[in-house]
Amino acid sequence: MSIYHTLTPEQFDAIGQELDAIRNREIADLGEKDEKYIRTLIKRQRQLEVAGRGLLMAGFLPPAWLAGVACLSASKILDNMEIGHNVMHGQYDWMGDKNINSRNFDWDNTCTNTAWKHTHNFEHHTFTNVLDKDHDIGYGILRMSDDQEWEPRFVLNPILAVILSTFFQHFVAVQSLKLEDYLIYKTKTKEELKAEFKPTWKKMRKQLFKDYLLFPALAGPFFPFVFAGNVTANLARNLWSSQVIFNGHFPEEVEQFPESVLEDESRGHWYVRQMLGSANFEGGRLMHIMSGNLSFQIEHHLFPDIPAHRYARISPEVKAICEKYGLPYNTGSFMKQSVSVWKRIFKMSLPGKGGGKGKGLMAKVIPLKAESGSASRQAA
Amino acid sequence: MNATTQTPRRFQQGLQRLLQSRVAGVLSYPHGVDRYLEVLNPLWSTTEVRARVEKIEHLTADSVTVTLQPNTNWQGFIPGQFVQLTVSIDGKRHTRCYSPANSLHRTDGRIELTAKAHANGFVSRYLREQLQEGEVVTLSPAGGEFALPEQRPERVLLISGGSGITPVMSMLRTLCDEGYDGEITFLHYANRAEDMIYADELADIATRHNNVTLLRAFGDGESGGELSGLFCSEHLCSSVPDFAQATTFLCGPPPMMAAVEKVWEEEGLSDRLHKEQFTLATPQLDTSDEAGGEVRFARSETLVANNGSNLLEQAEAAGLTPESGCRMGICYSCTCKKTAGKVRDLRTGEISSGDEEDIQLCVSVPVGTVALDI
Numbered sequence: 001m002s003i004y005h006t007l008t009p010e011q012f013d014a015i016g017q018e019l020d021a022i023r024n025r026e027i028a029d030l031g032e033k034d035e036k037y038i039r040t041l042i043k044r045q046r047q048l049e050v051a052g053r054g055l056l057m058a059g060f061l062p063p064a065w066l067a068g069v070a071c072l073s074a075s076k077i078l079d080n081m082e083i084g085h086n087v088m089h090g091q092y093d094w095m096g097d098k099n100i101n102s103r104n105f106d107w108d109n110t111c112t113n114t115a116w117k118h119t120h121n122f123e124h125h126t127f128t129n130v131l132d133k134d135h136d137i138g139y140g141i142l143r144m145s146d147d148q149e150w151e152p153r154f155v156l157n158p159i160l161a162v163i164l165s166t167f168f169q170h171f172v173a174v175q176s177l178k179l180e181d182y183l184i185y186k187t188k189t190k191e192e193l194k195a196e197f198k199p200t201w202k203k204m205r206k207q208l209f210k211d212y213l214l215f216p217a218l219a220g221p222f223f224p225f226v227f228a229g230n231v232t233a234n235l236a237r238n239l240w241s242s243q244v245i246f247n248g249h250f251p252e253e254v255e256q257f258p259e260s261v262l263e264d265e266s267r268g269h270w271y272v273r274q275m276l277g278s279a280n281f282e283g284g285r286l287m288h289i290m291s292g293n294l295s296f297q298i299e300h301h302l303f304p305d306i307p308a309h310r311y312a313r314i315s316p317e318v319k320a321i322c323e324k325y326g327l328p329y330n331t332g333s334f335m336k337q338s339v340s341v342w343k344r345i346f347k348m349s350l351p352g353k354g355g356g357k358g359k360g361l362m363a364k365v366i367p368l369k370a371e372s373g374s375a376s377r378q379a380a
Numbered sequence: 381m382n383a384t385t386q387t388p389r390r391f392q393q394g395l396q397r398l399l400q401s402r403v404a405g406v407l408s409y410p411h412g413v414d415r416y417l418e419v420l421n422p423l424w425s426t427t428e429v430r431a432r433v434e435k436i437e438h439l440t441a442d443s444v445t446v447t448l449q450p451n452t453n454w455q456g457f458i459p460g461q462f463v464q465l466t467v468s469i470d471g472k473r474h475t476r477c478y479s480p481a482n483s484l485h486r487t488d489g490r491i492e493l494t495a496k497a498h499a500n501g502f503v504s505r506y507l508r509e510q511l512q513e514g515e516v517v518t519l520s521p522a523g524g525e526f527a528l529p530e531q532r533p534e535r536v537l538l539i540s541g542g543s544g545i546t547p548v549m550s551m552l553r554t555l556c557d558e559g560y561d562g563e564i565t566f567l568h569y570a571n572r573a574e575d576m577i578y579a580d581e582l583a584d585i586a587t588r589h590n591n592v593t594l595l596r597a598f599g600d601g602e603s604g605g606e607l608s609g610l611f612c613s614e615h616l617c618s619s620v621p622d623f624a625q626a627t628t629f630l631c632g633p634p635p636m637m638a639a640v641e642k643v644w645e646e647e648g649l650s651d652r653l654h655k656e657q658f659t660l661a662t663p664q665l666d667t668s669d670e671a672g673g674e675v676r677f678a679r680s681e682t683l684v685a686n687n688g689s690n691l692l693e694q695a696e697a698a699g700l701t702p703e704s705g706c707r708m709g710i711c712y713s714c715t716c717k718k719t720a721g722k723v724r725d726l727r728t729g730e731i732s733s734g735d736e737e738d739i740q741l742c743v744s745v746p747v748g749t750v751a752l753d754i
Contacts (some may be wrong), residue, residue, distance in 0.1 A: 021726070026728075027728060031471045032471045035468065035472075046415065047419060050416065090712035091711065092473075093715060094472060095472055096472055096737060101713040101738070103712075103715055103738070106410035106411070108410065117713055121706075121712060121713065122705030122713055125706070126710065157673035206410070207410075210406055238549075245531070270708075320415075
């Protein structure tokens with residue numbers, strides 16, 4: 001049985017208060033060092049981008065091409081993860097700088113700011129790991145949970161996961177459209193889809209034009225080198241960011257929840273659900289920065305709007321709270337968590353319960369709430 | 381202008397055009413050209429006015445005079461107008477209005493701002509105590525109706541109090557630089573002689589220009605002024621008997637302004653009095669009662685009585701549909717600009733400043749009257 005059911009209401013409240021205290025302390029401490037951190041990082045990212053795009057112009061020389069791809073990949077990863085993802089979470093809104101602000105910031109990615117904030121900040125962070133509410137469970141493409149009903153298409157789970165990772169930015173860009181509702185469940189019309197796709201397409205078009213036409217064209221006869229460089233940099237960013245995100249929620253022990261947990265959920269319950277539904281991975285400072293500090297996925301889910309560079313310092317306290325209340329604090333090496341994620345992806349391609357660990361909650365609750373649990377898909 | 385200064389200027393204009401072109405926009409998408417330029421030099425921007433702090437002086441014990449060198453986006457100002465100065469203090473941006481005090485005809489193109497550091501003047505205290513030469517600040521274009529008319533008036537009366545001296549100082553310096561030959565009376569109120577900003581320069585101007593009369597009024601019991609005490613109509617009758625013929629420009633603390641306005645009103649001269657309220661850019665709001673006051677949704681021109689619930693609920697109850705999401709302060713979908721008033725953060729209990737700033741509607745409860753840009 002999941003710890004979610006053995007904690008007393010008082011314990012939930014106590015956990016909520018302890019975590020709120022950390023949050024309040026960090027918020028009160030926001031200041032110049034946070035500003036300096038994000039500004040320096042943005043500066044580095046812009047430098048890497050200019051260097052990368054410049055080097056690729058001389059991409060006919062293999063060392064320049066390789067260095068160019070490395071710089072541009074690093075630039076795109078920084079832009080999307082430690083800068084874009086975190087700025088759009090509102091981590092730096094308090095600075096009052098309109099250019100480093102969740103409302104205005106846009107990233108080097110085909111997903112629009114508005115669509116991202118809806119699917120990620122709102123749906124994923126509010127309903128973390130709640131089946132049928134958190135679209136990040138499988139992105140509408142994969143089967144990532146025992147309690148997601150098996151369909152024949154999920155035989156292709158591992159292949160679909162590779163495709164998802166390869167074109168991750170585009171899948172994220174269209175995530176808000178819930179394509180499966182049109183293609184598979186037929187609950188969405190073509191017209192609705194078209195209208196919803198319009199703003200996304202506007203952004204996608206600009207990104208594709210810039211990376212695959214304009215910059216290559218600037219290189220004249222060396223068009224193919226720049227084109228190939230940009231394809232590789234985008235691919236590197238896609239593979240890296242998707243793996244980082246998968247590692248945050250899909251290692252085998254990470255729990256998923258039925259919709260019923262949302263009824264009258266207290267602050268303490270919400271915090272506990274975030275901790276049970278997230279996993280960290282370990283690494284050095286560079287690893288943390290390049291993963292947008294999503295290596296501290298647990299801390300990020302507890303405090304999504306606190307500047308991410310603070311998570312490393314907060315993590316021992318969070319770990320101590322977990323130990324105190326007997327909550328798991330899921331962490332391991334990047335490799336260990338990745339292997340665990342891919343095991344889940346393979347297991348879920350077969351019908352029936354995958355037999356993974358840590359599914360006590362779903363197994364216990366679903367039968368009790370059979371009506372609401374199984375009816376939700378048809379109703380959606 | 382000779383050829384040597386023409387060429388860099390033409391080059392600069394060409395570069396500016398290139399950087400503002402569509403191609404540059406697409407290449408730098410989605411961040412925009414400015415975000416790359418500022419990495420090279422924080423002063424560089426294709427649109428924003430930014431300025432480097434060239435000099436910091438302390439003309440009196442509690443004031444600071446900052447000389448700024450703006451970038452080429454600065455379009456100049458009319459004496460009397462103000463600019464919004466934005467500085468970053470402990471990571472957070474703060475914006476305040478200041479009136480440049482320099483002459484329009486200053487040849488080095490620099491802007492001079494003077495502020496008095498009040499005990500609770502957060503930004504002015506920062507300017508006085510922490511701002512460093514070489515730092516880069518952000519400015520708005522100049523604005524405001526309080527301005528010296530292009531057709532210079534025949535007779536000018538400048539009345540100021542405290543740090544309200546800055547816009548009328550700019551007018552005086554400009555008129556003197558132009559060789560203006562009409563009569564100018566400069567009537568200034570300060571608590572003490574040593575608190576008077578620009579005291580030496582004003583005395584100097586008055587000696588060199590026969591058409592300038594300097595009248596200084598210091599607090600009761602203070603010596604060194606031509607007048608003493610607070611503004612009263614006797615000051616005018618005795619020292620500026622022809623005030624009715626003058627075009628008058630007034631800037632000072634609210635009680636003093638009210639006293640002056642009253643005299644002009646009584647004389648039926650209100651249309652000859654130009655005034656600038658310099659102490660508060662936003663209206664003073666009543667914050668005594670938390671659940672009292674009203675919520676003003678400026679853009680949708682809606683006004684409701686503050687019922688004490690969070691601003692998202694109040695907006696929705698008023699029939700508005702602001703963007704929203706989690707309703708618990710984590711997704712930032714409902715972030716919007718508060719233009720005035722204070723709010724309490726439901727999570728921390730902290731009460732915000734009354735400044736213009738971004739807030740999350742779902743976790744903000746108005747403390748008294750609040751104005752929002754939705």
